[in-house]
Amino acid sequence: MNQGIRRALVAVVAAATLAVVAACGGGEESGTAAQEAGPVTLSVLTFNDYIPENLAEEFEKKTGNTLEITYITSNEDGIAKIEGAEPGTYDIAFLTSPFTQGLIAADKVEALDGSKIPNLANLYPEAAELAYDPGNAHSVPYSWGTTGICWRQDLVGDTVVDSWSDLLTPDDNLKGKVTMLDEDRWLLEPALKTLGFSLNTTDADELQQAVDLSIQAKSTLLGYDAETFYSKLVSGEAVAVQGWDGWCNYGTAEEANIQFVIPSEGSDLWVDTLVIPKGSTHIEQAHQFMDFILEPQNGQWVAENILYKVPNKAAMEALDPALLEQFPNMAIPPATLLEQEALEDLGEGQSAFTDAASKVKAG
Amino acid sequence: MLAPALVWWAIFLALPMGLVLATAFFKGGAYGAIIYEPTLRNLERALDPLYVGVLWHSVWLAMLTTAICLVLGYPAAVYIATRASARTRTLLLVLVILPFWTNFLIRTYAWIVLLNREGVVNGALEGLGIVDEPLSLLYNDAAVVLGLVYGYLPLMILPLYAAIERINPEVLEAATDLGARPLRALRTVMLPLIIPGIVAGCVFVFVPSLGNIPVPELLGGGRSEMIGNLINRQFLTTRDWPFGSMLVLALMVLLMALLVLQSFVLRRSRQVGVDG
Numbered sequence: 001m002n003q004g005i006r007r008a009l010v011a012v013v014a015a016a017t018l019a020v021v022a023a024c025g026g027g028e029e030s031g032t033a034a035q036e037a038g039p040v041t042l043s044v045l046t047f048n049d050y051i052p053e054n055l056a057e058e059f060e061k062k063t064g065n066t067l068e069i070t071y072i073t074s075n076e077d078g079i080a081k082i083e084g085a086e087p088g089t090y091d092i093a094f095l096t097s098p099f100t101q102g103l104i105a106a107d108k109v110e111a112l113d114g115s116k117i118p119n120l121a122n123l124y125p126e127a128a129e130l131a132y133d134p135g136n137a138h139s140v141p142y143s144w145g146t147t148g149i150c151w152r153q154d155l156v157g158d159t160v161v162d163s164w165s166d167l168l169t170p171d172d173n174l175k176g177k178v179t180m181l182d183e184d185r186w187l188l189e190p191a192l193k194t195l196g197f198s199l200n201t202t203d204a205d206e207l208q209q210a211v212d213l214s215i216q217a218k219s220t221l222l223g224y225d226a227e228t229f230y231s232k233l234v235s236g237e238a239v240a241v242q243g244w245d246g247w248c249n250y251g252t253a254e255e256a257n258i259q260f261v262i263p264s265e266g267s268d269l270w271v272d273t274l275v276i277p278k279g280s281t282h283i284e285q286a287h288q289f290m291d292f293i294l295e296p297q298n299g300q301w302v303a304e305n306i307l308y309k310v311p312n313k314a315a316m317e318a319l320d321p322a323l324l325e326q327f328p329n330m331a332i333p334p335a336t337l338l339e340q341e342a343l344e345d346l347g348e349g350q351s352a353f354t355d356a357a358s359k360v361k362a363g
Numbered sequence: 364m365l366a367p368a369l370v371w372w373a374i375f376l377a378l379p380m381g382l383v384l385a386t387a388f389f390k391g392g393a394y395g396a397i398i399y400e401p402t403l404r405n406l407e408r409a410l411d412p413l414y415v416g417v418l419w420h421s422v423w424l425a426m427l428t429t430a431i432c433l434v435l436g437y438p439a440a441v442y443i444a445t446r447a448s449a450r451t452r453t454l455l456l457v458l459v460i461l462p463f464w465t466n467f468l469i470r471t472y473a474w475i476v477l478l479n480r481e482g483v484v485n486g487a488l489e490g491l492g493i494v495d496e497p498l499s500l501l502y503n504d505a506a507v508v509l510g511l512v513y514g515y516l517p518l519m520i521l522p523l524y525a526a527i528e529r530i531n532p533e534v535l536e537a538a539t540d541l542g543a544r545p546l547r548a549l550r551t552v553m554l555p556l557i558i559p560g561i562v563a564g565c566v567f568v569f570v571p572s573l574g575n576i577p578v579p580e581l582l583g584g585g586r587s588e589m590i591g592n593l594i595n596r597q598f599l600t601t602r603d604w605p606f607g608s609m610l611v612l613a614l615m616v617l618l619m620a621l622l623v624l625q626s627f628v629l630r631r632s633r634q635v636g637v638d639g
Contacts, residue, residue: 076602083396176499177480182585184600223502223584235481351391354601355408361588361596362417 032110033088033281039064040282042289045078045093046071051293052301059292065285075099082108087279091286097271098185100139101132102345109138110276116287119294126334127311130271131342139273140290143246143308146267146332146340147186150248151240152233154257161240163264164190168217170240175220179232179241182224184357185268185343188214190242193265199341202349207356215363224361233258244270249307249327260329262340269340271311303330309337380615387608397604405609414593418613421589424504425572428511432519432568433561435512440523440560445532456524459517467514471581474510475501478582502584510578518567526560527553558632562625570618590614 048071052058056067072078075096082090082103095103103109114120120128120136133139151161159166159173167178167190181187185199191210192199201207222238230251232238243260251258274293276286292298299315302308304323309330310316324331346353387405390398408414443455462470477483478500485497500506530553538548574591585592590610597607 074600076600080602179584218586221584221586223586225585235479237480351603354603358593358596358601359413361585362413362593 032283033279035283036281037284039066040285041066041068042091042282042285043068043070043089044289045081045090047094048073050094050302050306052298052305055298059289062292063285063288065282065288067289079103082277087277088281089279090277091280091282092289093275093277094142095273095275096343097130097132097269097273098343098345100271100273100275102347103275103277104133104138105345105347108278110278110280110283110286111138112136112140112276112290113287116284117291117294119291122294122296122299122312122314124311124313124316124334126338129338132271132344133273139275140294141311142272142274142293143302143306143310144269144271144337145245145309146262146269146337147181147189147242147244148248148260148262148267148329149240150230150233150243150251150258150260152236152255152257153259155236155239162261164194165265166263167240167242168194168213170220174240177222177237177239178220179222179225179229179238180217181226181229181242181244182361183226184354186226186242187224187357187360188353189268190214190263191217193263193267196265199268200344200346202346202352204352207352211356211359211363214360218360218363230258245329245332246306246308248329252327253307256326262332262336267340269337269342271342272308383608383611383615386605387612389605391603391605402605405606408606409609409613414610417588417593418590418617420587421573421591422617424508424511424589425569427508428515428572429519429565429569431508431512432516433565436516436519436523436564440520440527443520444524444527459520462517468577468581470514471510471577474506474513474582478506501582502586504583504587506582507579507587507589510582511572511575514575514578515568515572518571519564522560522563522567523557524560526557526563530556555632559629562628562632566621566625569621573618574614 042065044067046069051069056069060066070081070090072081072094078093078095079099079102082093100109114136117140120140123136123141127141127144128135130136130141149161149164149167155177157173159171161174166174167180170178180190188207188210189199191213192201192206195206195209195213197203197206197210222232225232225238225241229238229241229243230247233241233251234255245260248258248260252260274290276283276290280286294312296312296314296318299310299312300318302310303315303319307327307330309332311334319330386397388401388403390400390402390404392398439459443452443459447455475482479485480497480499480501482501484500485494488494489497534556535548535552538552539545543551573589574594575589576591576595579585579587579589579592583589590613594607594610594614597603597610601607
């Protein structure tokens with residue numbers, strides 16, 4: 001049997017199992033689950049290689065709590081795990097802002113008690129003004145960044161790359177050497193921003209215009225790439241790509257001519273956050289974990305190892321200036337990040353957006 | 364005696380297929396939820412020319428792959444089965460199977476190393492002065508077909524070899540003795556005898572090519588989607604399982620039709636064998 005069917009079948013069986021489990025779970029829990037006191041084992045959902053290796057050890061040393069870590073491959077995967085499991089299965093989840101916003105809107109995460117997270121004081125003031133969760137009432141930010149154009153200044157002749165339209169309608173120096181991201185929310189970004197529409201639009205007409213423009217642009221693309229675009233820049237196969245700031249740094253680390261620019265039409269702001277899924281029986285300890293994660297040395301680890309910017313002012317200020325010099329996009333100030341359009345949860349509009357993205361890939 | 368097989372069949376075939384069938388007619392909600400309200404919306408969406416186009420494009424690429432595999436695989440199989448000495452035959456068969464010892468993904472990545480603009484092939488061509496500008500060998504349909512042919516050629520050679528190897532060489536000699544020229548002997552004697560091998564080889568190549576995910580993704584650069592990628596994305600990225608199930612259903616109907624065709628061709632060939 002072919003792979004497509006087999007994967008699909010696995011997914012469907014999993015779906016049915018989840019549906020049964022959910023049905024047995026007994027519907028909506030209201031209020032807060034009975035809490036467990038003292039040191040416990042916190043169950044954490046996070047992405048691979050996204051937290052310091054010795055984090056669990058250090059956290060246990062400090063608070064007595066142990067960590068049980070479950071890795072997720074994507075935000076969608078994380079949401080599926082949270083929604084599919086018995087409430088209380090996970091105490092902490094790492095999720096990107098639009099998904100966090102969706103969970104907050106659906107009342108599926110616990111409200112935070114800021115007084116139990118004194119290290120919130122380490123954050124930039126801007127980090128409390130994020131539209132998906134003003135005042136960090138339900139989530140704490142872990143890292144943040146934007147999407148832009150990552151390009152080889154030595155391989156494009158005298159072309160200056162600084163706008164999305166440079167990718168959509170490339171000149172001869174760029175033609176056939178451009179890649180774009182093919183993940184839903186980013187696939188339409190160059191077209192939406194060039195047309196002056198919101199990244200969070202679900203308007204059928206605006207989406208259609210963005211689809212048409214994106215399909216036109218396919219003929220001058222090298223391909224879509226959301227995983228190895230920076231290696232294509234290093235090898236010179238591509239000379240300008242749509243990419244996330246942090247990942248662009250992985251290219252810069254190997255080839256100093258790789259630059260990052262926020263396109264003139266503007267871009268997006270994404271924030272990776274921590275939330276406490278509803279039903280956790282370890283809310284107190286989860287707050288301790290959030291406080292711990294906001295200690296400067298942990299933010300510093302993210303900046304130095306993942307090469308992502310962090311909203312942790314204390315951590316950013318502790319960085320070696322040489323790092324900022326090597327990776328100039330690490331020095332993009334919070335104010336500039338906040339000028340970009342925050343990706344929002346699309347709610348019911350998600351399917352129209354997804355459909356538009358499918359059309360571009362199929363077209 | 365039949366019970367274990369039946370239980371196996373029920374759990375691993377009937378149940379999942381039934382789930383796909385059922386899911387295809389429900390609504391998809393936000394973040395992958397399945398809303399248990401019957402609807403035909405997924406069917407309507409799947410019939411959108413855009414998605415029918417993806418299916419047709421996949422069928423076309425898979426057919427092309429199958430045809431090329433047949434053309435390349437037939438002489439190879441004939442040589443291995445009839446010309447090679449017993450020792451070389453074993454060696455050649457091992458060589459045919461050898462690629463399977465390495466993961467398919469890794470072998471597909473190897474083609475990227477070979478074919479990209481800064482890759483081995485372009486480097487050699489430029490070095491020899493044959494081309495001035497690197498050729499765009501990657502991220503197009505030709506690269507996808509190349510990857511599929513490369514990946515599935517052994518699945519064509521092996522059933523062809525098995526069919527040819529079973530033929531008694533004296534039958535062909537008899538045809539020649541009775542005055543048939545080589546081509547005629549091939550067409551009227553050999554071909555009917557190896558039709559089951561040809562059909563099996565074609566099905567073995569066509570089916571995995573049609574639903575292939577990594578090759579169009581890696582060698583096609585995600586620019587021309589095949590049905591497998593479309594389905595994969597509905598389940599893993601978009602999380603619209605009902606629509607994904609509908610696409611799976613469409614693919615299953617298509618493959619079912621193919622298997623019916625296969626058994627029809629086989630029955631015909633057996634009759635020809637008896638009558639002729």
